[in-house]
Amino acid sequence: MKSLIRKLDENISAMAQISVIHLFQLGLKYGIFRKLSEEQAYNSFINSMSFGNKALLKNLIDTYIQLGIIKKEGETISLNEFEYLLELSPENAKYLLPGWVPIFEEIYKMVDYASITPEHPKILMDFDKDADFWDMRLSLEFNSIYRKIIAEAGKLQDEMRVLDLGCGSVSPLEIGQFLGPNGKYVGIDFSPGILSIAESRIKSAGFDWVILKEMDIRKIMPKNRYDVVIMSFVLEYLDSINRVIKTVMDILEENGKLIIVEPFKENYPNIPAWEFFESLSKEFIGFPYKSSILSALESSNAEFKFSELGKSVLVIKKM
Amino acid sequence: MYIDPFVIRSINRSELRKRILLYLNEIYPSPTYLAEIARVVKSDPSNVRGALIGLGNRYNGSSSLVSLGLVEIVERDGFKYYRLTEYGKKVVELLKSYHLYYSRFM
Incomplete structure (x- = not known):
């Protein structure tokens, strides 16, 4: 388990680090850094660039500001003195996928x-129109790693009832396999495309204990109770997490677990770079802070204990 | 092994290339000869040749199954046989998983 957690964290860290480099490349390619070697008014700079998608350009500039590559003073922006250390050692390289x-x-x-x-x-990056590309992402070894962590942390086994919010196309098979034939896996996702891919896999595996529902998880009102609720890489698409967290705590059995997998913002300083690329998906809002999840849990009025597995997994036990 | 999503989509739109891949997957890892493929997929050998290695305007070489790395040519005793590659096998697996999904767009 330790090695899986380390693998997850090292790869998330590398994803954020490499994203900084590609962000840097964009600044060179579009002449942004050259132009900002002299101070510019923010708005006139945006309008002067031959970049058709101005909203994306603004997002890019704001990301540079967050990372300290560009500084903003009042309404003017300019290039900062910036240096970047890329970390690679034989010790962490053995975990990189x-x-x-x-x-x-x-x-x-x-x-x-x-x-x-x-x-x-x-x-x-559209969840429905490009469900095939999302499926390729979700089928990566990286994603299997956190599913294994979830299975182990939740002690998933036959006869358990599991709710997976934002289940995607691969978890119904990879998580569902632990729960049959007498348990129940309910996967909820808002993309019919992704669910149709999951459905065809479930059908050929013969997992009749796996149920998939097309739904927006912000609006769920489940009637049944669950031993484990999973939220992996889904909170970044929710504008407010409080309601969902409260609903989840209400439907968890006593001693049931909520398992959250996310690159928590406070643990990964380069995460804005990765967020910029994820924002090509129009539903993407931003990776969550661990602290906002904990405060949502506090305001749910449920009694809970939590533990952290590395830098990217929270296991919340309902008392 | 990275699979280009645009390759999968392009193969999915081409019924003949898809049928050839599915047949080669069925007999994998055995190779077979062109006339046999044409017989099974119920198409003309020249069309099958085009889908496999490119032919004139209809199938340009760059989108043929061999140039995309999905099928390889095995030469034995002066004869050419065609076999699905490991990469081609992965593409077929995905095509099967996406069948229901892609049928929404047909």
């Missing part, structure tokens, strides 16, 4: 198309 790199490269390329128009057909 190669599979996610080409997928991220594909996403980095999409920025060029998005700079022309946000509706460009080569942007593959």
Whole structure:
């Protein structure tokens, strides 16, 4: 388990680190750094750039500001003195997985198309229209790693009832396999495309204890109770997490667990770089802070204990 | 092994290339010869040749199954046989998983 957690954290860290480099490359490619070697008024700078998608350009500049590459004083912006240390050691390299790199490269390329128009057909970040690309992402070894952590942390086994919010196309099979034939896995996702891919896998595996529902998790009102609720890489698409967290705590059995997997913002200083690329998906809002999850739990009035597994997994036990 | 999503989508739109891949997957890892593929997929050998290695305007070489790395040519005793590659096998697996999903767009 320790090694899985380390693998998860090291790869998340690398994803954020590599994203900084690609962000840097964008600044060079679009002449942003050259232009900002002299102070510019924010708005006139945005208007002067030949970048069709101004909203994306603003997001890019704001990300540079967050990372300290560009400084903003009042309404003027300019390039900062910036240096960046890329960390690689034999110790952490043994945990790094190669599979996610080409997928991220594909996403980095999409920025060029998005700079022309946000509706460009080569942007593959729509959960329904591009469910095939999302499935390729969700099928990576990286994603299997956190599913294994979830299975172990939740002690998943036959006869348990599990609710997976934002289940995607692979978890119904990979998580569902632990719960049959007498348990129950309910996967909820708002993308019919993703669910249709999951459905075909479930059907060929014969997992009749797996139920998939097309629903917006912000509006769920489950009637049944569950031993484990899973939220992996889903909170970044919710504008307010309080209501969902409260609902989840209400439907958890006593001693039941809520397992959350996320690159918590306070643990990964370079995360704004990765967030910039994820924002090509129009539903993306931002990775959550662990502290906002804990405060949502506090305001749910449920009694709970929590433990942290590394830097990216929270296990909340309802008392 | 990275699979280009645009390759999968392009193969999915081409019924003949898809049928060839599915047949080669069925007999994998065995190779087979062109006339046999044409017989099974019920198409003309020249069309099958085009889908496999490219032919004139209809199938340009860069989108043929061999140039995309999905099928390889095995030469034995002066004869050419065609076999699905490991990469091609992964693409077929995905095509099968996405069948229901893609059928929404047909």
